[in-house]
Amino acid sequence: MTLYISTPIFYVNAQPHLGHAYTAVVADTICRFARLDGDQVFFQTGTDEHGDKIVQAAQAAGVEVGDYVAQISAMFRETWPLLEVAPDNFIRTTDPAHMATVQAILQRVYDNGDIYFSDYSGLYCKGCERFLTEKELTEGGLCPDHLTPPEAVTEQNYFFKMSRYQQWLIDHIQANPDFIQPERYRNEVLSFLSEPLEDLCISRPVSRLSWGIPLPFDQRFVTYVWFDALINYISGIGYPDGPDFGRWWAGAEHLIAKDILKPHAIFWPTMLKAMGLPPYRRLHVHGYWNINETKMSKSIGNVVRPGEMVAEFGADTVRYFLLREMSFGLDSSYSPEAVLARRNSDLANDLGNLFSRSLTMVKNFAAAQVPTPGPLSAEDQELADACLKMLADYRDKMREMAFRQALERVWEVIGRANRYIVTNAPWELAKDPAQAERLRTVLHTLLETLRCLTCALQPIMPGAAAKMAAALPLDPAAGLAAHQAWGVLPPGAPVNLGENLFPRIKKGQ
Numbered sequence: 001m002t003l004y005i006s007t008p009i010f011y012v013n014a015q016p017h018l019g020h021a022y023t024a025v026v027a028d029t030i031c032r033f034a035r036l037d038g039d040q041v042f043f044q045t046g047t048d049e050h051g052d053k054i055v056q057a058a059q060a061a062g063v064e065v066g067d068y069v070a071q072i073s074a075m076f077r078e079t080w081p082l083l084e085v086a087p088d089n090f091i092r093t094t095d096p097a098h099m100a101t102v103q104a105i106l107q108r109v110y111d112n113g114d115i116y117f118s119d120y121s122g123l124y125c126k127g128c129e130r131f132l133t134e135k136e137l138t139e140g141g142l143c144p145d146h147l148t149p150p151e152a153v154t155e156q157n158y159f160f161k162m163s164r165y166q167q168w169l170i171d172h173i174q175a176n177p178d179f180i181q182p183e184r185y186r187n188e189v190l191s192f193l194s195e196p197l198e199d200l201c202i203s204r205p206v207s208r209l210s211w212g213i214p215l216p217f218d219q220r221f222v223t224y225v226w227f228d229a230l231i232n233y234i235s236g237i238g239y240p241d242g243p244d245f246g247r248w249w250a251g252a253e254h255l256i257a258k259d260i261l262k263p264h265a266i267f268w269p270t271m272l273k274a275m276g277l278p279p280y281r282r283l284h285v286h287g288y289w290n291i292n293e294t295k296m297s298k299s300i301g302n303v304v305r306p307g308e309m310v311a312e313f314g315a316d317t318v319r320y321f322l323l324r325e326m327s328f329g330l331d332s333s334y335s336p337e338a339v340l341a342r343r344n345s346d347l348a349n350d351l352g353n354l355f356s357r358s359l360t361m362v363k364n365f366a367a368a369q370v371p372t373p374g375p376l377s378a379e380d381q382e383l384a385d386a387c388l389k390m391l392a393d394y395r396d397k398m399r400e401m402a403f404r405q406a407l408e409r410v411w412e413v414i415g416r417a418n419r420y421i422v423t424n425a426p427w428e429l430a431k432d433p434a435q436a437e438r439l440r441t442v443l444h445t446l447l448e449t450l451r452c453l454t455c456a457l458q459p460i461m462p463g464a465a466a467k468m469a470a471a472l473p474l475d476p477a478a479g480l481a482a483h484q485a486w487g488v489l490p491p492g493a494p495v496n497l498g499e500n501l502f503p504r505i506k507k508g509q
């Protein structure tokens, strides 16, 4: 299969925080998982650099806007490697190639008669960079996301005939149950579409905002930032003439949080339809990271910096925490205590101990080599079956974006393997030469278990999994399918003890 996975392109009005990092880590994890499972994958992220709020942020910082966007964009670009997030492309909406594509698309949609000029009055939220409908406001008349009053704005503008594609969109969502997932967001979109859709205002007068892409057919206006930004998903893979465009677009899956559901589920598919392109394959929508019940956000100022978290806990722990703690689609709470608890209990105690105990025993009792096993006992077979069942369930759960459940399956096997060590007490077997074959079988069963765990953890914790793989040693080129068997490690292969994977961290260390 072919997969083209994207994150939203992030606004450059503030530095990256943990909320952005979550989406990037999820995208990177899916990408690594899909590659492990044999897919062709392309992963894109980037920055959204036009619009009112960027200009305001640059002014507040006292920096020329072009310099400002370059600085913050670089911060996003430099944050991702800290988290082992490895995109194939990092797009900026100020890239000349992107700007040219936006203009070509506008001209085409205009020539086809889907863009018209008209008066407009509406309630505009600067934070959202869009007009809000009365229905969307809180009881007190505020923007529900920014808790600020929208501004009443009246001006002449260009409009995209979005309403023309409303019925087509409803039909498409109904015919493709997976188009928007989880289902609660699909239902939200369908409910929104049960009311008549308004056309989309897609321009801003240069007199009010000059930091944008000029409309090719009227230089008195620049392009509305969402019309510009959404196009990144196709300009970044070479639309219209790039040799790989068709291949990647057929596998397009977007990843967003619920804050930007409407632009992605309504504006974007109708824009694509107007351009004569098929819609993306799927939209995956996740919830918010909250701190004390409030969304983590730059406008509220309650943010956690990914770089600081990585410095304290390491990239693997941060990635594990994010994927294990949040049920994809629902909100979750962040606290440093919760990260520390996951680190010390799941990673240091459960996983780290299992590895170090098992490998130490292979070193001491099997000359640091994969031993040749004898016949499997019922208990060995049970552990082997549990490992292979885990890999199969893990695969299904990862494909469903149910990372938390996938990891729960992995940790069930870790718990089982730790109990297996206690009941089989290899250190006792080692004292009795008559038990030599039994000892080899137990150690072999443990090494095979470690192999299956390492395979599953590769997309989640690439750094730690690389150390685990080197210890065993695992064939780095082997995909998931090659691991879904028992007895893969060749007897006689050298096993290295390696370093302690997850030392315990003391509070406030």
Ligand code: MSP
Pocket (backbone or CB within 6 Å): 007, 008, 009, 010, 011, 012, 018, 019, 020, 022, 023, 048, 229, 230, 231, 232, 255, 256, 257, 258, 259, 260, 287, 288, 289, 290, 295, 296, 297
């Ligand atoms: N620039 C637009 C997106 C354009 S895409 C064509 C934008 N940028 S943003 O910087 O505000 O990023 C929003 C995205 O950041 C969310 O959809 C989500 O991916 C991520 N998150 C920001 N805060 C978050 C949380 N508190 N929790 C989870 N994700 C968060 O919107």
